[in-house]
Amino acid sequence: MKRLEGHVALVTGGSRGIGAAVAIRLAEEGADVALTYERNAERAGQVVKQVEALGRRALAIRADSADPAAVRAAVDETAATLGRLDILVNNAAVFPMGPLEELELGLLDRTLAVNVRAPLLAAQAAVRHMTEGGRIIGIGSNVAERVVFPGLALYAASKTAQVGMVKGLARELGPRGITVNLVHPGPTDTDANPAEGPFAETVNGFTALGRYAEPAEIAATVAYLAGPDGRYVTGAAISVDGGFAA
Template sequence: MKRCEGNVAVITGGSRGIGAAVALRLAEEGADIVITYESSAERAADMVEQIKARGRRALAVQADSAVPEALTAAVDEAAATFGRLDILVNNAAVFLVSPLDDLSPSDIDRTLAVNVRAPLVASQAAARHMGRGGRIISIGSNVADRAPFPGLALYSMSKTALVGMTKGLARELGPRGITVNLVHPGPTDTDANPADGPNAETIAGLTALGRYAESTEIAATIAHLASEDGRYITGASLHVDGGFTV
């Protein structure tokens, strides 16, 4: 049984990595998919074809998540194109590791614009289109709870902010039947963070399971939250991190 049959989902930054895995999993669960992308039109077009190959409708919209107007327009376009909006996955993010002394004001502004402001802006736009059963799911990070090495202060701060946003939105949108949740992935094998990268063995060793996640494992949890099966989960921060924070 397809658990998201007939739903429409927007995944920000859905052309690669965890976002792409989520887009494909939700398509397999029966949802029509809209992805946003910042720069790679070719990669986004390939994702659209992969989604269509699974029998679902798909749309890719260019939008820099640091620009609120572009992000709001992308969400509105998704709802207008497919006639509804049921699921939002706030996935797009900037990952910057830098010593405190080297952080510039532009580094701080860009990270907070994409990692903190954009999820709130997209959630605000999506909630206008959602009815009962709507789902807002944000992608956090294992380093929101544990910063295992120096240089993570800015990124960790940006992902920790999503905990407060999730709790606040869950309380505000709960009476409308909309759930809001946060998923904290652990180290995950993607092109940006490969499981065979230079520090991967050390990072994998920080998890209880001793390995990186596959992006499909993160997507599976998001699919559960997005479906009717997740209807009584809201305001939660779920760690899908192989025991990184234990």
């Protein structure tokens, strides 16, 4: 059963990792999918082909999430090209790491621009196209719940800000029948954070399940929130972290 048949989704940062898995899972559920990418057109094109192979329409949009105009334009292009917009998944993010004393102002500004401002701007643009039943889903982080390594203060701050954003938007958009939620992935096996990486054994030790997630496991929760079974969930931050925050 295609639970998202006739729906259109936009996944920011959808060319790889969790974003790509989300794009593909939503297509499997029947949605047409647009995705944004910053640099790697080839990777974005591969995801487009995978979506199209599932019989769905797909669109790749080059957009730097630090650019407000590009964020808004990506939302509007999705609605114009695919005919509507029902689901927004704010996945694009940067991952700064380093000692507090070494955090440069430019890095701080870009992190907040991509991880905090862009999701809010995308939501602002998206609700102009959404009707009742719309879904806005953010991809947060386990470090919003538990910071176990030094050097993550800026990243944790940016992801924790999304918790308040989601709660505020859920209150504001609830009367319009639009739900807003956040998914906190734990350590997930991606190019940027491979399960066989040098820190994997240590990271695994912080989870209750003792392993990294597969991107598809995060995407499954996003699909639930995007689908009809998630219609009464809003303002929630759901941890899919293998017990990292337990």
